[in-house]
Amino acid sequence: MINIGIYGYGNLAKGVLKAVKKNSDFNVVGIFSRRDPKKLKEENKEVNFYSVDEVLSFKDKIDVMIMCGGSKSDLPQQSPLIVSNFNIVDSFDTHQMITEHFDNVNKNALVSKHVGIISVGWDPGMFSLNRIIFDSILPDGNTYTFWGKGVSQGHSDAIRRIDGVLDARQYTIPIDSTLEEVRSGNGKKYSAREMHKRECYVVAKEGADKARIEQEIKTMPYYFADYDTTVHFITKEELDKNHSGIPHGGFVIRSGETSEGVNHVLEYRLKLDSNPEFTASILVAYARACVKMYKRGEYGCKTVFDVAPKDLSNLDYQNLIAHKL
């Protein structure tokens, strides 16, 4: 049995609670939150809640802590802090800050001799894994990453900040014809506009100027200006009814040659009903690997690049080679 703690209690943590129900080798010791444990217990009676201040007293009771805070302000502080006393896995996903986060977690993990696996999820995570394996087994080629169809939180937030907008949901959608071209192995480069389009569902405040809002969205630099963007104005009721899910997914495709004119196309594709539930499931598999690595005496900061596939599985090695190879 692997005893886990969950640090933070949002959508991702709720996904972890669901994921461990699908994995018989896990036991949830408790959830650590800055919010009042008593109030959280009223919300969910199935699990124990503790204050983050109590975490040290669980040092010998928890094999690995699953860090469920946000990448912007929580994980940069919490992961280095917690790895000083626990093995951890986190889903830090700010690509341009990964090296800094790695160094911060590594420094403390090397001292405490714990394992901290960072940036676990599907991108970064499964997509990264496929990108480096694809690159390595087909070195002469091009890799394409498409995201969606899925809700982009950052783009939805950007729309919500526009004057006159009550609520909004933005979908990033890969362009089918480009996907098909990429799959044909033509090796071409594509612009942002050629790869993705953006679809926005916007609830305007009463009396707001919809034409201006639409214009502001479509011309917003970086977020929308480089894409073909469609804006639909809908009611709050429609938004809540038809756009409350958090689906996502995407494609990593590599095409390349092994010799003149001999082409290969490799594709990895995810179609997810719930982004946080799927990310949580990946975190749980890597939590298992984290504990196995720690028990072998490994320590320091790790990523999906360091983890041997066998460590993700709850089957023993004999079984894996006999039935899964």
Added chain:
Amino acid sequence: MINIGIYGYGNLAKGVLKAVKKNSDFNVVGIFSRRDPKKLKEENKEVNFYSVDEVLSFKDKIDVMIMCGGSKSDLPQQSPLIVSNFNIVDSFDTHQMITEHFDNVNKNALVSKHVGIISVGWDPGMFSLNRIIFDSILPDGNTYTFWGKGVSQGHSDAIRRIDGVLDARQYTIPIDSTLEEVRSGNGKKYSAREMHKRECYVVAKEGADKARIEQEIKTMPYYFADYDTTVHFITKEELDKNHSGIPHGGFVIRSGETSEGVNHVLEYRLKLDSNPEFTASILVAYARACVKMYKRGEYGCKTVFDVAPKDLSNLDYQNLIAHKL
């Protein structure tokens, strides 16, 4: 620079020669064959050929030997033999014999303290990798493997053994409508006939009874009887002109739930112009990993399940986490 030897000289070995040209960190020391090195040198002046009897004198000149013999009679003998003095990678692909082959390679690798990575390719290999990662990150679900469209050597051989057949090529083809159903995440089980069909191109001897040949193919137990099989009689010229390539590929698809009604579909797909060239490229990437593992002091028999993705890449770790994660 990684110095490799190639053991055996068939299609796979020729693929390895092409693959190393795409990887700047490899150097081919020589090819070891049971055939006369002088005659082989006439066939290919770019590389050194040696008799298999000379192999021991290369013990300190070769970092890893890429085993290019067949799974049926070569590799079961050669891999355990060569791993007693060299690191090796092989593409042993007889699924039901893998445990025995593993044990034979492992026994000698543990004594010689070398690394032997067996069953490297796309199935077993990349497909196996995806099967266990998919199972681990989405434990409540079903995994489907489809092969093709591609040439099956075993099925082509089976047709050639029929009286009156001069030559033949058999394509295994996934059934599109089943693929689409699987991708919808319905979780259904399918029969062999529902997943694949078989298409045969047959050159009959002059005067042979084509109706009987077609009947013998379609009713052949295990190979064809369980599938919808189409037989086309063509001339030897047509076969050579239109069916001389060795394309292959396939799909690994897993669908499953993380909670009631919340479904996810994960898909890995390969579309290959040349089966041996692509398999050779995978072998070369795992040869790199083999040498890294050996240099870290690891030894024994390994599979793709043991190899951390970073070891496949020729980029350093700093670079990987900064740019590929």
